Amino acid sequence: MSKSVTIIPPREKQPVTLRVAAYCRVSSDSSDQLHSYAAQIRKYTEEIGGHDGWELVDIYADEGLTGTRMDQREDFNRMMADCRKGRIDKILVKSVSRFARNTKDCLATLRELTALGVSVYFEKENLNTETLTTELMVSVSGALAQQESVSIGQNQRQSYKRRMERGEFITCTAPLGYRLVGGKNLEIEETGAETVRWIFDRYLAGFSTKWIAEEMGKQQIPTPLGLDVWHEQTVNKILANEKYIGDALAQKTYTTSVFPYERRVNKGDVDQYYTENSHPAIISRDTFERAQALMKRRAQRVAYVPKEYPLSRKIICGDCGTPFIRRKSPSGYVSWVCRKHDDRAADCPVGRIAETEIYTAFLRMYNKLKHHEDIILKPVLAQLRDLNDALQKGNPAMLAVNRAIAETSEQSHKVAILRAGGLLDDDACAAKLRDIEAKLAELRRERQQLLKNEDIEEVMEAMHQTAGIIHSGPDRLEEFDEAMFADLVEKITAESMTRIRFQLYGGLELTEQLREVRR
Secondary structure, three states, rough: OOOOOOOOOOOOOOOOOOEEEEEEEOOOOOHHHHHHHHHHHHHHHHHHHHOOOOEEEEEEEEOOOOOOOOOHHHHHHHHHHHHHHOOOEEEEOOOHHOOOOHHHHHHHHHHHHHHOOOOOEEOOOEEEHHHHHHHHEEEEEEEEHHHHHHHHHHHHHHHHHHHHHHOOOOOOOOOEEEEEEEOOOOEHHHHHHHHHHHHHHHHHOOHHHHHHHHHHHHOOOOOOOOOOOOOOHHHHHHHHHHHOOOEEEEEEEOOOOOOOEEOOOOOOOHHHHHHOOOOOOOOOOHHHHHHHHHHHHHHHHHOOOOOOOOOOEEEEEOOOOOEEEEEEEOOEEEEEEEHHHHHHHOOOOOOOOHHHHHHHHHHHHHHHHHHHOOOOOOOHHHHHHHHHHHHHHHHHHHHHOOOOHHHHHHHHHHHHHHHHHHOOOHHHHHHHHHHHHHHHHHHHHHHHHHOOHHHHHHHHHHHHHHHHHHHHOOOOOOOOOOOHHHHHHEEEEEEOOOEEEEEEOOOOOEEOOOOOOOO
């Protein structure tokens, strides 16, 4: 019996059709984003329809909704429901950030889709969950977190910038003496405000920032950050903070726009926004300006006077005008001498003066001032004040400018009240404030040109500082105090080897005899 062999040809494999869907989302309802939304739908419809072996299931699209909450996206939830019913094999998404901006929900959703046999392809990141390893899943998580951070940071910066331009952004945290109400308005907190006033008062009375910091610690007053220990830098920041006069300088620091972000001090890198009368003031503008002037003056002294010796660059020869230099003998005797005399004694008669004699003369001068304030200091201040008043009264143009500045500043305050009451919209308010600020700037320039007694005002301020230092200082100085000397003495003129003249800040001059002249 012959064998019969039948050839059975291979069965043709039926092409597998992949059921593909696409998900797209835009984050706002602005016109440009809506255009992007329509473009995404058109793109995915053409892409899936033109791909061999792909069958378009649906285009799922959410419009103008946030990506941080899954439960607020209707079409996303509809897509997930279709996946659970077995209707979708693959999902196309433009980027991880379009799929979700919440890392936890995103990874949970991807795990569920993987269990359902549904793969997701992120075009921008070129990630396909069909071949996703644990390492790649970490990449998805990192890309998502970074995109979330970038997006949130950009939105916050834009929001802050718009508020700063409108003069609405004051601060994120309340300085000492204020409380933050409603997340944006500063109100005075009286206990802290008293501390701020005390700091300004003591500083203008001649006390150093170091002394103030130590005193705050002794009184167990917490710092603005709630710490127990005060530092000079903390006091300096309070003294320089414009918020205590009711103004706000926005963007003192800024965050870089490139990931990873860094917080930097704004040294002219980006715009700053200065808003006057943005909130209630704790101290007057006059007090603040006097504190700034004193800080500047003290900083200049520190920069100018070498640290080696308190008398460096302080003593001038009264005969030839040459600066004195310090000399120390092998035996340890320290003296100061006119540089010209030191080079050749015949060129100048003013010779060596013992350093200890100069120190002792300063102690005598200070103690005289301390115990005779009414006789020496008060008459000088009264004379300066009378002269200043006379010049002011004799200048009608100055009075008119001062009155205009006051009236214009009041207009700024009224605009702020109208805005707070909702009676003036933001654009109109911003335009009005710009006009007022421009007018104030012009009036201040005019005042500066008219100010004939500016030098007298500066002298008065310096004299007030000197009087405050004396008044607040110790009842008697028994030994040389370098800090007190630096704050009081601007220059010493050596009239001879036996007599020197101290010139204090503010112009007051007092002569001291170093030793009796022997005849």
